[in-house]
Every structure is written in C-alpha cells, then in structure tokens.
Amino acid sequence: MSKGTLMHRRQCCTRAIQVSGPGEAPQPQADPLTGQITTELMDSMRAKIEEALGATSVAVTDVSGDGRHVAIDxxxxxxxxxxxxxxxxxVYKAIWLELQDAVHAVDAMTVKTPQEAGL
Structure with a gap:
C-alpha cells in the first residue's frame, strides 16, 4: 500500500449453490428465508412510502421472487x-436505503394523484 492510498474491504455475503454436471438440469433449491425476507422487505418499503408521501394507496410487488426486483404503485x-x-x-427518496442494498431495481412504477386514480 503506497502512502496516501486508502484501502477498504467490502463486506461480502455468499451463499452456496448447487452446480449441475454435464447434461443435468439444475434443480431449484428452496430457501426457507426468502419468503420471510421478501415479505418483511415489501412491508417495510410500503410503510416508508405511505409515511413519507401520505399515500392513500401503496402496492409494492416482488416481481422476481427474491425481492431484488419490485413494481411499485x-x-x-x-x-x-x-x-x-x-x-x-x-418515491425513490422514501426507499433509498432499500435501493442501496436489498433491492436491485424497480422494474415498474405508477404514481398517481387520487383524482387520476379515480378515488
């Protein structure tokens, strides 16, 4: 390390995955925590949006099955x-922390006033 150079280490999480051999189709592996984590994540995002925007309606949908891609209405x-x-x-400002870590992308977003939504 040279003088004036700052080195940092990225904290990393890994998960073992099954690798298929030649001619074998990979078998899906059930992760018992995925459902719980995504439900908690979606609920947290929904609550933050409702609070930040005084929203009358918020729907956060996990479109990827693992919480990494979401749709927001x-x-x-x-x-x-x-x-x-x-x-x-x-909306992005309300869920900024989730977008920095748990959520990879918002695949779709609709943002309407109550009048535009027919409410």
Missing part, C-alpha cells in the same frame, strides 16, 4: 401539480 395527494419524474423521485 402509489396514489398520493402529494403528487398534485408534480410531473411524473418528480413523483418518482419522491
């Missing part, structure tokens, strides 16, 4: 007078 009066990009930025 939000109805909030706070969106009144805002363009779609600003609305989405408010």
């Amino acid at each position: 939000v109805v909030s009066p706070r969106f009144e007078g805002l363009g779609s990009m600003k609305r989405q930025q408010l």
Whole structure:
C-alpha cells in the first residue's frame, strides 16, 4: 500500500449453490428465508412510502421472487401539480436505503394523484 492510498474491504455475503454436471438440469433449491425476507422487505418499503408521501394507496410487488426486483404503485395527494419524474423521485427518496442494498431495481412504477386514480 503506497502512502496516501486508502484501502477498504467490502463486506461480502455468499451463499452456496448447487452446480449441475454435464447434461443435468439444475434443480431449484428452496430457501426457507426468502419468503420471510421478501415479505418483511415489501412491508417495510410500503410503510416508508405511505409515511413519507401520505399515500392513500401503496402496492409494492416482488416481481422476481427474491425481492431484488419490485413494481411499485402509489396514489398520493402529494403528487398534485408534480410531473411524473418528480413523483418518482419522491418515491425513490422514501426507499433509498432499500435501493442501496436489498433491492436491485424497480422494474415498474405508477404514481398517481387520487383524482387520476379515480378515488
């Protein structure tokens, strides 16, 4: 390590996976924690969005089955007078921590006012 160079270590988590041999199809492995983790993650994200935006309706859906890809639908009066990009930025801000770690991508997002949603 040279003078003035800062080295850091990334903390890493690993999981063993089954590797198939030649001509074998990989067998899906059930992870008993996945369902619990994704349910807790979706509930946490939903609560944060509701609280941050005073939302009348929030749906966070796990589209990948492992919580890494989600779809989000939000109805909030706070969106009144805002363009779609600003609305989405408010949602992203509410769940910023999850997007830095647990969630890889938001695959789809709808953001509407109660009037636009017909409520």
